[in-house]
Amino acid sequence: MERNVYDVLKERGFIEQATHEDEIRELLGKESVTFYVGFDPTGDSLHLGHFVQIMVMMHLQRAGHRPIALVGGGTAMVGDPSGRSDIRKMLTVDQINHNANRITEQLSKYLVIDGENGLSVNNADWLRNLNYIEFLRDIGKNFSVNRMLTAECFKSRMEKGLSFLEFNYMIMQSYDFLELYRRYGCQLQLGGNDQWSNIISGADLIRRMEGKPAYGLTFKLLTTSEGKKMGKTEAGALWIDPEQASPYRMYQYLRNIDDADVENCLCLLTFLPMDEIKRLSSLEGAEINKAKEILAYEFTKIVHGEEEAKKAQDTAKSLFGQGKATDSMPSTDIEKSKFNEGMDVLTLLNELELTSSKSEGRRLVKQGGIYVNDNRVEDIDLNITLDDFKDGKIIIRKGKKVYHQVNII
Known part of the structure; x- marks a missing residue:
């Protein structure tokens, strides 16, 4: 007998919090459930930290459930205050649209998004053209300001100041869940554990407005054993x-x-x-x-x-x-002319972004942590010239683990 995917996720350590653990487990065991995860397009690529949610979506889809990958082309215009100590940089509509398209392309590499077994949607479709007064009357009336202010995502911002713009984010994300419930029968929202307040608000909004159950699950953020974010x-x-x-x-x-x-x-x-x-x-x-x-x-x-x-x-x-394969090593092409008179090693380290300043490079050289073609650099004034290149390339090593190839063009 096939195992309940909830038990698989729990055993692997994904699950942090659940709104109704027994009900969610039962639901996932007896029928195909439509669920969603939101990704705000604040950049044009996902990163390692996003992959916990993506892996969960893949586990659930493999078990016969239907994912909705929601790209936040509407919510990104406001910015999620969760886990932030300051306001996010505001992006233009063109930047948001570009990022949303790139992220949708990436998600389709990992999920079956064919309109039937999996969906990709953008909340710009319903958020950007909302009538503000109607939205306040129909949706806003369901939210208690007192209760919202106790949410972790807002509490952490109260000292530095929380803008009214960001204060709308929880209501907008809750409305996303309601829209996805109405349009696609979505019953379950997933997210990182920093999304807990937003997720339970969305489930509550569906219960209030539709009189139907809705559920939420949050997952571990990808952290080290010391609690630092990985990636x-x-x-x-x-x-x-x-x-x-x-x-x-x-x-x-x-x-x-x-x-x-x-x-x-x-x-x-x-x-x-x-x-x-x-x-x-x-x-x-x-x-x-x-x-x-x-x-x-x-x-x-x-x-x-x-x-x-x-x-x-x-x-x-x-x-x-x-062996000798270096094809996949990070590399940088630099014009040959820059090495005609030579380039000092500290400038080269900066140019390759292996150090953030010349003082950092100086410190690393003095500690014996920089190598050129496997030769330890002893002199902070070392000049790299064309004579150092073998077949048009040199390999710079920082410490034991960071390698970078320089190609002359």
């Missing part, structure tokens, strides 16, 4: 757009996580069976690196496909003395 690196967020973060960079990030984070990441970011995850995460000493390699390969395969995952794996192995 942020010195070079920026780990975007799933390969133009913004190479498959190799994604692979290396997961290959180098702390031992304590291996089991959690295997559970949340792969489809490996739990007995295999338990076996891998029980490895000790140097053996745990095998589990990290499998994690990095499996997740890179989900995001970028098997071919790119294999390339990233081969490149990683070659850089640790097992």
Whole structure:
């Protein structure tokens, strides 16, 4: 007998909070449920942190449930205050539309979005042309300001100031749930645990206006064992757009996580069976690196496909003395003329965004943490010239794990 997908999600550690745990489990076990997750297009790519929700959507769709991937072309014009200490940067309509289209394309790589087994919708369709007074009379009357102010997403902003614009966000997200219920029979909203207040408000709005049950589930944010958000690196967020973060960079990030984070990441970011995850995460000493390699390969395969995952794996192995492939390494093309007179190593590190300042580069060189073609840089005034390039390329290494190839053009 097939297991209830709720139990699968719970065993793998996804579920943080549920509005009605027993009812949701029963519902997911007896019928195909339409559910939704919202993604606000504040950027033109999703990143590693979004993937917990995407993995949940994939688990649910594989179990026969119908996802709605909601892109927030309307809500992005306001900005979600959840988890923020200041107001979000306001985007133009053109920027929001561009980002929404890119994110929809990305989501369709991981979900079947064919209009029947899965849907992609944009809340701009119903939010941007709302009649304000009608909306206040029909929807706004269902919300208590006193209750809204106790919500975590607003409480954290009260000291610095919460704009009336952002105060509307909870009502707009709740209205999304109502619209999706009316249009597609959507009964379940999913999101990160920072969305709890917004989700329960939406379920409550459906109960008040339609007299029908609606449910919410929230999931873990992807964090380290110390509670820090994963996916942020010195070079920026780990975007799933390969133009913004190479498959190799994604692979290396997961290959180098702390031992304590291996089991959690295997559970949340792969489809490996739990007995295999338990076996891998029980490895000790140097053996745990095998589990990290499998994690990095499996997740890179989900995001970028098997071919790119294999390339990233081969490149990683070659850089640790097992071969010579460098095709998937992060690289930068620089005009040959810039090296005619030479470029000092601190300027080059800045240009490659391996350091944020020359003082950081100076410190790294003094600590012995910078290598050019496997030779440790001892002199902060080292000049890189055309003579240093082999077949038109050099490899810069920062520390033990960060590699970058420079190509002259």
